[in-house]
Amino acid sequence: MSTAFDVLMERGFIEQTTHENEIKEMFEKEQVTFYIGFDPTAESLTAGHFVTVMAMAHMQQAGHRPIALIGGGTTMIGDPSGKSDMRKMMTTEQINANAENFKKQLSKLIDFSDGKAIMVNNADWLLNINYIEFLREVGVHFSVNRMLSAECYKSRYEKGLTFLEFNYMLMQSYDFLELNKKHNCVLQLGGNDQWSNILGGVELIRRKENKPAFGMTFKLLTTSEGKKMGKTEKGAVWLDPNKTSPYDFYQYWRNIEDVKVKECLSLLTFLPMEEVNRLGALEGAKINQAKEVLAYEVTKIVHGEQEAQKAETAAKSLFMGGAKSGSIPTTELDQSIFEEGIDIISLMDKANLIQSRSEARRLILQGGVSVNDNKVNDVNVTITLSDFKDDDTIMIKKGKKVYHQIKCVNQ
Ligand SMILES: N[C@@H](Cc1ccc(O)cc1)C(=O)O
Incomplete structure (x- = not known):
């Protein structure tokens, strides 16, 4: 029998784990209550959140119990992890409205019926914290020296990290402690940018409660250039159908x-x-x-x-x-060209689609050229016989409106 760990491993989700062997064993033996937090910083979840939602769904399918935490409290602070700038401070109204949308979206993707999953909002406990009590109970367990060396803040030292944001890690760690006490939640999952925050909670529970707690992070989807996936020139790819x-x-x-x-x-x-x-x-x-x-x-x-x-x-x-439609301009080219293969820029040149090679290069880099409805991402891409469809044609689209057909002929 393969466990949830095996499934996530085989599918390539897992990036880092705090205690791999113990986590594996736990997945074999018991139903695990775990949590993932989502800060409602925008009106909708994005494609970027979707990897963690899928991991949550796989875990649920394997019989474990997810807690989806909406960060109504943490969003008042703003997570500095991996960010080069401080976020704009958001109003309570904005945060609450976004939180409602997040809840609706998550309810469509995860089964919350009959206690199969739990939804919580950390505003319910974070907003009422007593400062001095919190420092004495939680703050005492954190080493500032260690926090300053955490990977997630590195990108912030140039522009400066405010004391406001520096507290974020403690808030998230406190969430894990709270869920551990209230719901016996023993595992926190998240994107790999959350590693330091997750580790904070794991160690807090271990120190303060003397109980086991675990963390695991997932791969963040990136493009081959290392940029975050799920973004277009127009902005994020949203899960809300009204936004995307x-x-x-x-x-x-x-x-x-x-x-x-x-x-x-x-x-x-x-x-x-x-x-x-x-x-x-x-x-x-x-x-x-x-x-x-x-x-x-x-x-x-x-x-x-x-x-x-x-x-x-x-x-x-x-x-x-x-x-x-028949009205599409067509250029006929001999099959031998495609047997050898021809680069996209030369092909566009042969079809009189461009004024200069540099124009073509620019267009391609801006994502303005597609072949057979596939965006060309590489200026050196080669078109060969295998790109032709059954009717010996390929379609080049330049910009939004210009269609041009290439017909492969055998003279
Ligand atoms: N910090 C997480 C969200 C989060 C908030 C609170 C938590 O307890 C856990 C996770 C993020 O930015 O994605």
């Missing part, structure tokens, strides 16, 4: 970089690993099949099957509609 339409949401995953497809299938869908491995091994033009499955599955989880189907149909018909 199910169609745009679908298209984001449909146009993901080739090298990220397998990782996303593994972390963001429930497909069995055999299927993830099969799809992840597809190459050349076939990788588009894998991207279609990814986009469909992620959209289904977040927006439901109907919206996923609609988005898929719309994406396909937009592309096919363009291709079939």
Whole structure:
């Protein structure tokens, strides 16, 4: 029997664990109550939160009990972990409104019926803390020297870390202690940027209560350039359909970089690993099949099957509609060119789509060129025979409106 730990490990979620062997053993023996915190700093959860939500869902499916903590109290402070600037201070009204949205979204993704999961808001205990009592009970267990060397604050020393934010770690640690006492919560999970905050809570419970407590962090999804995934030129990819339409949401995953497809299938869908491995091994033009499955599955989880189907149909018909209308300018090129392979810029040049190679390069880097509905991310990408569809054509899209067909002919 594979445990929740095995599942998360096999799917590539786990980045760091505090006590790996004990955690493994615990997962084998008992139902574990664990928690993940979400600070309602915006109107909606984002694609960035989605990895941790998926981990929560896998844990729940394996029979463990999630606590989703909404950080109504911690958001009053603002987590400085990994941030180069201090966040704008938010009003209580903003925080409460966002918290309501977070609750609704989480309730769609995790099963909260019959106590199978618990939702809490740390405003309920943090807002009433007595300063002196808190310092004597909690503050006494934290070493300022150690806190100053924590990885998560490194990026802040240039611009300065305020005392307000410096307290954040203690607040999050206190949450874990509170949940440990109230709900017997023994494990905190989170993105890898949360490692120091999680460690703070683990050590607080161990010192103050003399009880076991554990922490584990997950991989953060990044692009091949190391930037946070789930962001577009227009901003974050939101889970709220009013902020990012199910169609745009679908298209984001449909146009993901080739090298990220397998990782996303593994972390963001429930497909069995055999299927993830099969799809992840597809190459050349076939990788588009894998991207279609990814986009469909992620959209289904977040927006439901109907919206996923609609988005898929719309994406396909937009592309096919363009291709079939007949009015699309077409350039015929000999098959030998594609047997050898031709780089995208030279191909666009042959089709008279560009004034200069530097224009083409700029366009591609801005994400303004796609081939067969796949964004070209690399100026050196080579087009070969395998990119052609059954009717010997490929579609190049330049900017928002210019479609151009390349027909492969055998002269
Ligand atoms: N600090 C976490 C959110 C969080 C808040 C309170 C907690 O107890 C745990 C986690 C984040 O920024 O993502």
